[in-house]
Amino acid sequence: MEYIVETxxxxxxxxxxxAVINLEMKIAKGEIYGFLGPNGAGKTTTIRMLLGLMKxxxxxxQLFNQNLEQNRIEIxxxxxxxxxxxxxxxxxxxxxxxxxxxxxLGVAKNRIDEVLEIVRLQDVANKKVKGFSLGxxxxxxxAGSLLHNPELLILDEPTNGLxxxxxxxxxxxIKTLPSQYGMTVLISSHLLSEIDQIATTVGIVxxxxxxxxxxxxxxxxxxxxxxxxxxxxxxxAWQLLISSGLQAELQQNRVLIQDCSDGIVAEAVxxxxxxxxxxxxxxxxxxxxxxIFLQMTKExxxx
Amino acid sequence: MIANLLTSEFLKIRRKGxxxxxxxxxxxxVALQMVNYGVRKDYLLQQSNDDWGYYLGNxxxxxxxxxxxxxxxxxxxxxxxxxxxxxxxxxxxxxxxxMNVYLSKxxxxxxxxxxxxxxxxxxTFAFGLVLDLGSAVPYMDIVQYSFFPFLASLPILALQxxxxxxxxxxxxxxxxxxxGFILTYSAFFLPDWVIWKWPSLxxxxxxxxxxxxLGVGVGCLLYVVGMIDFTRRDVK
Ligand SMILES: Nc1ncnc2c1ncn2[C@@H]1O[C@H](COP(=O)(O)OP(=O)(O)OP(=O)(O)O)[C@@H](O)[C@H]1O
Ligand SMILES: [Mg+2]
Numbered sequence: 001m002e003y004i005v006e007t008x009x010x011x012x013x014x015x016x017x018x019a020v021i022n023l024e025m026k027i028a029k030g031e032i033y034g035f036l037g038p039n040g041a042g043k044t045t046t047i048r049m050l051l052g053l054m055k056x057x058x059x060x061x062q063l064f065n066q067n068l069e070q071n072r073i074e075i076x077x078x079x080x081x082x083x084x085x086x087x088x089x090x091x092x093x094x095x096x097x098x099x100x101x102x103x104x105l106g107v108a109k110n111r112i113d114e115v116l117e118i119v120r121l122q123d124v125a126n127k128k129v130k131g132f133s134l135g136x137x138x139x140x141x142x143a144g145s146l147l148h149n150p151e152l153l154i155l156d157e158p159t160n161g162l163x164x165x166x167x168x169x170x171x172x173x174i175k176t177l178p179s180q181y182g183m184t185v186l187i188s189s190h191l192l193s194e195i196d197q198i199a200t201t202v203g204i205v206x207x208x209x210x211x212x213x214x215x216x217x218x219x220x221x222x223x224x225x226x227x228x229x230x231x232x233x234x235x236x237a238w239q240l241l242i243s244s245g246l247q248a249e250l251q252q253n254r255v256l257i258q259d260c261s262d263g264i265v266a267e268a269v270x271x272x273x274x275x276x277x278x279x280x281x282x283x284x285x286x287x288x289x290x291x292i293f294l295q296m297t298k299e300x301x302x303x
Numbered sequence: 304m305i306a307n308l309l310t311s312e313f314l315k316i317r318r319k320g321x322x323x324x325x326x327x328x329x330x331x332x333v334a335l336q337m338v339n340y341g342v343r344k345d346y347l348l349q350q351s352n353d354d355w356g357y358y359l360g361n362x363x364x365x366x367x368x369x370x371x372x373x374x375x376x377x378x379x380x381x382x383x384x385x386x387x388x389x390x391x392x393x394x395x396x397x398x399x400x401x402m403n404v405y406l407s408k409x410x411x412x413x414x415x416x417x418x419x420x421x422x423x424x425x426x427t428f429a430f431g432l433v434l435d436l437g438s439a440v441p442y443m444d445i446v447q448y449s450f451f452p453f454l455a456s457l458p459i460l461a462l463q464x465x466x467x468x469x470x471x472x473x474x475x476x477x478x479x480x481x482x483g484f485i486l487t488y489s490a491f492f493l494p495d496w497v498i499w500k501w502p503s504l505x506x507x508x509x510x511x512x513x514x515x516x517l518g519v520g521v522g523c524l525l526y527v528v529g530m531i532d533f534t535r536r537d538v539k
Contacts, residue, residue, distance in 0.1 A: 051396040053538040076398040087390035091318045103311040104304075104397045144393070 002029045003065070004152050004184045005050065010059030012045050012208075019045040021208040023059070027186060027201070030178045034199030034216070035188040038297065042208040043188040044084055047156050050186075051081055063152065077105075080150030082158055086141035090130035094121055094140055097129055098147065105148045115143040118173065134161035142170065153177060154186045159194060171198055192289045206297045222292045227260040229272065230281040237277050244271055256285065308399060308407040315384055316411065321377065325415045328373045329423035332365045333430050340434055354436040359448050362427050366452045367502035371487040373419065374460050375480025377412055382467035382476070391538050401534040409464055409526060416453050416460065424449035447511065455501035455514040457522025459483060462498070465529025469536060 005027035012020040020042040027033045037043050048054040049061060052072045061068040063075045088097050098112045116122045119139040124132070129140060138161055145153060155174070159167045175198050177183040189195050195202060195216075202219050204212040212219065230253065231237045238255045241248040246268060249256040257268055265282065272279055287295075316322075339361060340347060351357035385391045395401060428445055463483075467476035486499035493500040495507055501518050504511040 048392070048538070051392075053392055053395055055537065073398045073400060076396065079396070081393075081396045083392045083396065085389070087388045087393040089315055089384060089390065090387065092315065096314060096317070100311045100314050101393075101397065103307050103314065104394075104399055106307055141393075 004029050006062040008060050010056045013057045019208050023210055029184055031201045032185045032199050034195030034202045035186055036192060036195055037205035038190055041205045044156055047083055047154055078151040080145035081154040082141045082145045083156045086137045088129045088137055088140060093126050093128055095125040098144055101144050102147055107148045111147055115146045119143045135166045138162055152184050156188045174198055192293045196289050211296055225260050226256045226258055226285040227265055228283050228285045229255045231272060232278040237272055240271060240275050241268055305403050308403055312407045312411045319380055325419045328369045328419050329426050332369045333426040335365055336362050355441050358431055358436055359444055363448050367487050370452055370456045370502050371483050374463055378463040378467045379476055381408055381412060389539055395538045402530055405530045405533045420449050420453040451504055451511055451515050452502040455518035457518045458498040458525050461522050461525035461529055468533055
């Protein structure tokens with residue numbers, strides 16, 4: 001597999017505090033990698049290291065199979081980024097802000113109009129950024145990161161401060177990047193719901209440690225489903241199911257069984273009906289990704 | 304690459320008052336003499352047989368102060384452009400070397416100061432003509448009084464740029480600027496090795512060129528030290 005980003009044993013210390021510990025991040029070409037973690041987990045620190053803004057205390061970083069420290073400038077020609085809060089020059093217009101970046105990147109002038117259109121800021125191109133709303137500044141930052149058609153796009157919480165329609169818009173945009181432009185995308189967030197909708201691979205970091213890194217499908221499998229039965233006499237029903245060798249759990253007025261293959265569910269229903277229970281509802285109960293995420297980070301804390 | 308960075312930097316200093324300050328500095332220095340000679344021209348012309356020389360001396364008495372103040376303000380403006388929204392992270396994540404970023408900032412500032420010096424020369428000469436100080440215009444002296452102080456103040460420029468780009472707290476460069484201003488004001492009483500004395504072009508040997516050579520030499524040294532420090536730091 002061709003990895004666009006590959007870190008080996010990367011750690012970063014600030015004084016005594018370790019913000020990132022032995023990070024082994026792998027991002028394959030064409031992926032949308034969702035980089036998840038609660039506040040202070042080390043997402044931004046990792047991203048800063050990937051961009052060469054900070055040097056790792058130990059470990060090596062490879063981007064496009066090149067060592068970042070030795071080939072920083074070559075590599076950054078192919079990387080677009082947006083780190084933390086958007087940076088901009090408030091006294092300049094949106095167009096001039098992009099022009100200041102374009103001059104350094106050395107791309108054609110018409111790219112400015114193109115990216116302004118992509119983020120739908122063309123109407124305010126000649127207004128000073130000082131007066132922009134947070135969402136507009138965020139979109140300007142995304143426009144800047146797209147200027148040179150990067151092969152790798154690194155976005156740190158890009159939907160921060162956007163309203164729901166703005167979030168959807170950016171999400172749709174990001175989704176199209178790999179297929180339309182062959183980009184690989186790294187997008188960080190502290191909200192699983194956001195990553196869930198676009199990511200193909202997920203990395204979960206907490207307290208500086210990567211505790212999960214796999215496809216989004218694998219993450220979803222962690223959502224070990226339950227089937228819940230709402231019946232007339234739940235306690236009796238629970239005892240019945242247990243005595244029949246099923247793994248059941250009593251929850252208030254419901255009974256949950258963990259193995260939810262069709263045969264087992266049918267068996268449970270038959271048992272309950274035969275015992276004269278009134279079966280009101282039989283429902284799939286999926287754990288939300290939020291719950292899995294919380295569970296994972298909690299397990300990490302406990303262990 | 305450095306040319307691209309420079310044009311980008313010149314774009315960024317738009318509407319920030321850089322050009323206005325560049326004009327105001329030399330204009331102010333000569334304007335003080337407009338007031339001075341406007342109020343008591345006859346008295347001043349009696350003070351010396353060398354009217355041009357005396358006039359240049361008067362102009363020069365304020366040049367170092369204007370320079371040191373200008374450097375402090377311009378460097379802190381320069382740093383504020385990137386500090387305001389922490390645009391350093393955006394700038395350094397571009398495919399540029401940090402050395403060239405630092406060099407472009409320094410070059411822009413040096414260009415502005417140089418432009419100020421040109422204006423100082425023009426204003427000094429023009430007002431001298433208005434005053435009708437005699438036909439023997441000391442062209443060489445006018446050039447020297449306009450450019451030597453700038454060259455002698457390069458270490459101050461390098462130091463202030465270094466301090467203002469690496470300080471988390473902008474109070475530090477401002478303090479350095481104010482101290483520098485006071486030291487420049489007291490130049491007469493300072494030993495020769497103090498860099499804030501150099502723009503006054505005074506020294507024990509009475510040799511202005513010595514200050515210029517020292518200024519360029521130590522300026523380069525402080526520039527390199529500041530640049531190395533800048534490149535080694537993590538970006539905020
Ligand atoms: N420059 C710094 N100096 C000292 N400590 C730092 C620095 N930058 C980050 N840290 C610490 O490193 C840890 C990780 O911070 P980081 O900004 O990477 O978190 P994050 O995952 O991006 O969080 P958030 O979701 O809030 O953006 C934090 O505990 C933070 O205090
Ligand atoms: Mg962050």
